[in-house]
Amino acid sequence: xxxxxxxxxxxxxxxxxxxxxxxxxxxxxxxxxxxxxxxxxxxxxxxxxxxxxxxxxxxxxxxxxxxxxxxxxxxxxxxxxxxxxxxxxxxxxxxxxxxxxxxxxxxxxxxxxxxxxxxxxxxxxxxxxxxxxxxxxxxxxxxxxxxxxxxxxxxxxxxxxxxxxxxxxxxxxxxxxxxxxxxxxxxxxxxxxxxxxxxxxxxxxxxxxxxxxxxxxxxxxxxxxxxxxxxxxxxxxxxxxxxxxxxxxxxxxxxxxxxxxxxxxxxxxxxxxxxxxxxxxxxxxxxxxxxxxxxxxxxxxxxxxxxxxxxxxxxxxxxxxxxxxxxxxxxxxxxxxxxxxxxxxxxxxxxxxxxxxxxxxxxxxxxxxxxxxxxxxxxxxxxxxxxxxxxxxxxxxxxxxxxxxxxxxxxxxxxxxxxxxxxxxxxxxxxxxxxxxxxxxxxxxxxxxxxxxxxxxxxxxxxxxxxxxxxxxxxxxxxxxxxxxxxxxxxxxxxxxx
Numbered sequence: 001x002x003x004x005x006x007x008x009x010x011x012x013x014x015x016x017x018x019x020x021x022x023x024x025x026x027x028x029x030x031x032x033x034x035x036x037x038x039x040x041x042x043x044x045x046x047x048x049x050x051x052x053x054x055x056x057x058x059x060x061x062x063x064x065x066x067x068x069x070x071x072x073x074x075x076x077x078x079x080x081x082x083x084x085x086x087x088x089x090x091x092x093x094x095x096x097x098x099x100x101x102x103x104x105x106x107x108x109x110x111x112x113x114x115x116x117x118x119x120x121x122x123x124x125x126x127x128x129x130x131x132x133x134x135x136x137x138x139x140x141x142x143x144x145x146x147x148x149x150x151x152x153x154x155x156x157x158x159x160x161x162x163x164x165x166x167x168x169x170x171x172x173x174x175x176x177x178x179x180x181x182x183x184x185x186x187x188x189x190x191x192x193x194x195x196x197x198x199x200x201x202x203x204x205x206x207x208x209x210x211x212x213x214x215x216x217x218x219x220x221x222x223x224x225x226x227x228x229x230x231x232x233x234x235x236x237x238x239x240x241x242x243x244x245x246x247x248x249x250x251x252x253x254x255x256x257x258x259x260x261x262x263x264x265x266x267x268x269x270x271x272x273x274x275x276x277x278x279x280x281x282x283x284x285x286x287x288x289x290x291x292x293x294x295x296x297x298x299x300x301x302x303x304x305x306x307x308x309x310x311x312x313x314x315x316x317x318x319x320x321x322x323x324x325x326x327x328x329x330x331x332x333x334x335x336x337x338x339x340x341x342x343x344x345x346x347x348x349x350x351x352x353x354x355x356x357x358x359x360x361x362x363x364x365x366x367x368x369x370x371x372x373x374x375x376x377x378x379x380x381x382x383x384x385x386x387x388x389x390x391x392x393x394x395x396x397x398x399x400x401x402x403x404x405x406x407x408x409x410x411x412x413x414x415x416x417x418x419x420x421x422x423x424x425x426x427x428x429x430x431x432x433x434x435x436x437x438x439x440x441x442x443x444x445x446x447x448x449x450x451x452x453x454x455x456x457x458x459x460x461x462x463x464x465x466x467x468x469x470x471x472x473x474x475x476x477x478x479x480x481x482x483x484x485x486x487x488x489x490x491x492x493x494x495x496x497x498x
Contacts, residue, residue, distance in 0.1 A: 001025055002165055005071035007064075007086055009036055010276075011138035012103055013077030014046040014054060018142060021055045023169050028059045030067035032086075037062045048276065052142040068093035073101060073165065075132075076119060079277040080106025080187075083115050087122035096125040101132050101151075101162055105186035106279050107286035112293070114183040128158045131179050133186040134237040135245035136171075137252070144170040150238040151175050152182035154392065154422040174237060177422040180387055181229030182238040185220060188287055189243040190280030191301045192216030193254035194261070196247035198307065198314050201262020212300060213247050218329075219298045226294040228385030228401040228419040254280035258304075267308045284308055294402065299324060350376035353429060354439040355420055357384045359397040361407045364464035371461050372439040373413035380433055381408055382420045392423065430456050 009031040044054040134149035153159040159175040221234035260270035306312040373379040442460040
């Protein structure tokens with residue numbers, strides 16, 4: 001049995017609290033609204049969950065210290081706009097290494113931080129944070145309808161702990177180390193669901209809805225891959241699964257709100273009619289700014305933003321979208337060797353994998369990649385994502401993940417670049433990509449011998465002597481590095497070969 005604190009008494013918070021209580025855990029629910037706490041405690045009902053009775057052993061409090069102290073796991077179930085203020089209020093009462101599970105889906109408009117990043121930024125001490133996300137309408141979970149969800153954390157042991165909390169319930173939990181990708185999907189799918197609802201409200205049919213869902217996920221995936229997220233996340237439960245249910249279900253606030261807007265109702269009036277938070281409206285400014293930051297086009301989300309925030313009519317927005325230049329569904333830069341790679345070992349191709357940050361790409365890096373490729377036929381480079389470098393490796397890079405990826409892809413020895421988001425992903429990578437040889441520099445000698453148990457040959461290659469990224473960075477910041485600059489003027493050099 002776990003001692004659980006749950007911040008937020010909305011439909012999703014109460015549905016999860018009920019589920020946890022039925023699993024035998026000690027559950028205490030908090031709300032900042034004392035009247036709401038009194039009503040829930042006395043009626044044992046949540047007004048937006050008709051017919052659902054709250055178990056008697058669930059306790060309620062308006063004291064944030066009480067809900068946080070001495071808890072094994074703390075769930076955040078408040079709307080995205082209240083996550084920062086709630087985290088700030090809770091922070092003094094949260095212990096070191098506390099497990100926090102975020103249920104909110106969104107991106108903060110000003111900072112462009114995900115909800116788990118917002119929570120972490122307000123904590124006064126080190127904590128473990130999990131994003132719990134997927135196709136999960138509270139109305140169905142509260143009625144014990146079989147549901148599947150994703151527990152996302154770079155530390156898979158923590159993700160698995162949360163997975164175990166829901167054992168023997170209607171909720172089947174999968175784990176995923178790609179917390180950034182899971183949260184991106186959870187936030188942006190709400191904007192696509194608005195588009196789906198708008199099209200339905202305008203009288204368009206299933207063809208339109210299917211197209212919006214499919215191309216909407218392509219937009220989210222393009223942005224996510226530019227941010228260093230796992231490609232598999234977007235076709236999983238937290239990606240396509242959550243997008244489908246939010247874009248089609250009668251339970252979806254975003255879909256219903258979009259339907260009203262498509263019928264000609266003003267966005268602000270549609271929100272009032274829904275009577276609950278519509279996260280798709282809240283996420284639009286952040287989505288537009290993320291697209292600018294990573295130079296990715298999001299035409300469907302931009303069309304929704306034009307309707308909601310720029311006063312464009314749904315008819316004009318759809319016409320503008322349909323009149324855009326012709327495009328291909330398949331990227332012209334698709335790597336067909338990658339397609340063969342995913343088919344397994346029967347191709348006879350010997351596959352080599354290596355890992356690194358590859359910042360300030362230099363001869364030492366290229367020389368190691370050349371020798372790694374020489375060991376086989378196909379070289380996969382797993383490149384540290386920006387978040388992984390900062391949070392786990394504690395490194396600051398000169399170049400972003402996307403810039404480092406582009407440089408690596410320009411080297412003829414490299415066949416495929418994928419993101420590294422956790423220390424633990426190496427075991428799954430060698431199986432997913434059918435790897436034959438695992439290669440690292442000899443400064444890691446012995447550290448990855450455990451992969452031999454996975455049937456992989458492990459090779460440690462000597463580094464190129466006297467070439468180091470750390471030394472290069474040190475030299476770049478040295479006060480006297482100006483002495484290393486050439487003192488010769490280009491005008492004084494005779495470049496005529498005759």
